[in-house]
Amino acid sequence: MIEAWTADEIRAAEKPLLDAGTPLMDRAARALARTALADVARRRSAGSSPRLRLAGALGSDGVPGPGRVRPPRRHGVSRNAAHGARAVLLVGAGNNGGDALFAGAHLARSGMRVTAFLVASAVHAEGLAALEAAGGEVIARSELRVPVVVEQVAAADVVLDGLVGVGSRGALRPPSGGIVRALVESRAAAEATGAPWPWVIAVDVPSGIGVDDGSVPGPVLPADRTLTFGAHKPGLLLPPAAHVAGVVEVADVGLGAAQGPQVPGTLRMEEADAAAVLRVPGVRDHKYTRGVVGVVAGTEKYPGAGVLVAAGAVRSGAGMVRALGPTTVTDRILTRHPEVVTAGGRVQSWVLGPGIPSDGSDAGQDRRVYGALAAVTGVLDAEVTGGVVPAVIDAGAMAMLEHRLPEIAVLTPHAGELAELMRGLGHEVDRADIEAEPVRWARAAQRATGATVLLKGAVTVIVGSGVTFAQAEAPAWLATAGAGDVLAGLLGTLLAARADDVLADPSLTSRVAAAAVVLHGRAGALASGGGPVSATDVADALPRVIADVLAR
Template sequence: MIEAWSVADVRAAEHPLLAAGDPLMERASFALATIVARDVARRRSVVGPDGGRRDGRVTGARAVLLVGPGNNGGDTLFAGAHLVRRGMGVLAVLASEHVHGGGLAALRRAGGRVVELVPESGGEGGASRWGDPDPATVEDAVSRAVGADVVLDGLLGIGASGALRGPAAVLVRRLVEVLGARTDRDERGGDGSVRSRPWVVAVDVPSGIGVDDGTLPGTVLRADRTVTFGAAKPGLLVPPAAGAAGHGAVVEIGLALGADPAGPPGPAVRRLEARDVGRLWTVPGPEDQKYTRGVLGVVAGTPTFPGAAVLVTSAAVRTGPGMVRYQGPDDVARAVLAARPEVVPASGRVQAWALGSGVPAAAAGGAGHDEPDPGGQHARIRAALADAAGDPGGATSSGGPVPTVVDAGALSLLPDRCPPWFVLTPHAGELATLLQGRGEAVDRPGVEAEPLRWARRAHELTGATVLLKGSVTLVVGPARVYAQADAPAWLATAGAGDVLTGILGVVLAGHAARAVAEPGSVAELAAAAALVHGLAAERANPGGPISALDVAAAVPGVVCELVAAR
């Protein structure tokens, strides 16, 4: 599992080490330089005599350091000194009046070059506090960065808040413009050789992201890799900032996060990995039979949208339950049975519900958009919600409260307060509608700009666990936040959410008693389902287009691999 800790928790863990004189910056900068050199060698790989590729030489490669104030700039400068000693040509661009003096001196002693960013209007300005380095305009700095093998973004660290400002902001905006405008033709030199774009490495975090909340308050130089120190930070896992972080690398510097019983209760954000889900998965034993393995009840689809019911039940059957029961209009049930004859089209006891996929939302007054109740599905969903909450006046399919997936149209039928074993699965637009109905002034772009904030707010307002679908899926439950980024971009396709509903319903059915007794476990179960969904999408057609039904078909193979590896 990947654990991301808040800035406050990291600072608290650093404090006793710094007070004791531990060389944290020395450890961090050496590890940073080692990772950068490894990446550069791989990018300069050559074809060997056997036809295979091997790492190229670091000697002669060029690095440009974008240096800001404080310890983050110090880490970058000390790393630059290590890179010089490995044979790289290193140029530091100072974008602040206050940079780390020790790091700057180390870079110079090693033989690195230094330029100081000056206004485009030119002029020497005043005397430099850094030993009169050469002046460089923004255009000079951008030109040198674009022509380098690697660029280290050390402008801001975790102590900063808000967007980049001043010369650093101007530099990054221009660099982003130039890199974004480059074409394949631009990358070919006059001799026909190919000049690749520079590899961008963010030092601790990409400068200017919301470190704790994952927001992007201004322009950010997107990294190919982020080398972070001590522990991952929430902004590296949470969208939209996660999209600017690239590949991750956590450098151990001796922080004892989570080891102190009097310290923070746990990480701010978690990300499950495959081995975590394999250990979590319910595997039947010799004493199990279909009623003990998890029975999922499904209310999905309408005569207008029967495909959603087919997708939910297909995914559910392939995830490995004891039984899937379907409730819905007769013509939809016939479509379900034509696709999945294992499904039981009758009511009966269930251990979890999957509700709402393919069902239109109810209007504020309770009527559907096009008809009072499409195929009677609103009434079935209301009864199932009451049953799942343990309402004595509800249905009796479960014999008590059971975990429930609430998707699409079922979101409009929720009670004011829900138990935490309800898992809401909106996309950004549906979450905005849900929040607006509870008095919040937010629209879809607002949710997309601050997804963690609004998923947390939905959890607070409803009491339910919230799974916000997206390129990074966020799950917010009692005292737990997960951020899963397991799916390819090709998964953004019609019906993919219905497949997730089916997978998640079966996962909850297999852990029904635990989900109700330990509400904090529901978020973990939802994150596990999101991981399986994403891996199935990749397995369905690696690197290419997929359909939702392809994803459902790939689920058994993914589950088999996860269980075998646990």
């Protein structure tokens, strides 16, 4: 599990070390310089076309760069490989700028041509002296001209963004904001024309992101890599800031012995954690102990959603799937998945709503959803359920909520659906507002409804009470109709398998939901292999992915 530390938690952890004279900045700067040297050497040997730059950010398995997290690596790179390369340092007033200056001094001593642009009249004095002593060029704030910065950056091999780190407050102020805005435009122009553009390394965090909340309140220079010190910061995991962090790597500066967050608020689940959530059947199990998933999904208008939910549930190992609905839907489900049962009976989880429009056009499906929701919320012990069970509430079912939900209910909106849900709760928001601040709105929805909220996107966020998971394993190819239905079915299976545990400890719900997102994203990546993927392909890849995750 990756646990992010907030700016305050980082400061609390580093304080005793700094008081004891631990050379944290020296360690950070050395790690930064090693990374920059290795990246420049690698790019020089591979060529530096924009395409290769992108390929560098992708990683060998083709999983996309944004928000991706990599374990630390050793860089066994010869210094000569970067000899004569050009590095530009963007240097702010604080210790983040200090890191960049000291790293720049190492780079200059390794034979790079280093230019530092200072955005403040006073910067880290020792760092500045070190860079000057190593032969780096320094452009003072008083001499700063935006077009010159842009020109130098465009001609550089590598840029270290050290404008601001965990001391950041709000959008970048002038002159940093103006410089970064100009650089973002220059980068876009280079991308459009295929002109070269340097490799950008964010020092600790991309300057200008909301370190603790993942917001992007103003201009930010997108990084190819973020080398973050000591531990992840929430903003490196959470969207939209995660999208500008590139490949995230943690440099161990020795905070390990320090006290981390007591209760980590922002997490990223890894495969081993997902495996721990799965319930593997044993000799005493039978289909009912493994969990029955009840599905109310699909209508005459959208029958495919029922088929895809069933596919997600069946292929992820449900003991049994019961699908309820009009025969146009259930017949299609049976054709594809003859193992599905279409008679009513007890279930250990519900999947409600995919393919059911909120216009009331299928009274039968609406009635079934209302009945199941009444059971989930404990309002009435519906005869179809036999009691309160966890539920996945998706698409049309989200418009049918009449009561506060328990944490064992998982809402699974995409940004447009969350906007609709929040409008129904009296907030004037549209899809763009949600996309700009997904975490804020997912948390607002969690507070307002009581449910666990799973907001789908390139980085999917799962919000339970007091905890947020941010998962980024899915390739963008997964953004295809029906992929969300497969996720709903898969999550239904995981919840059914752990229903007793989830009922005993509802806070487990967000963990189960995060595990479903990990498996779904991995299945998307496996089925895609770098190319297009259909929702059916994703469901078909689930058994392999689950076997792989369990085998690790």
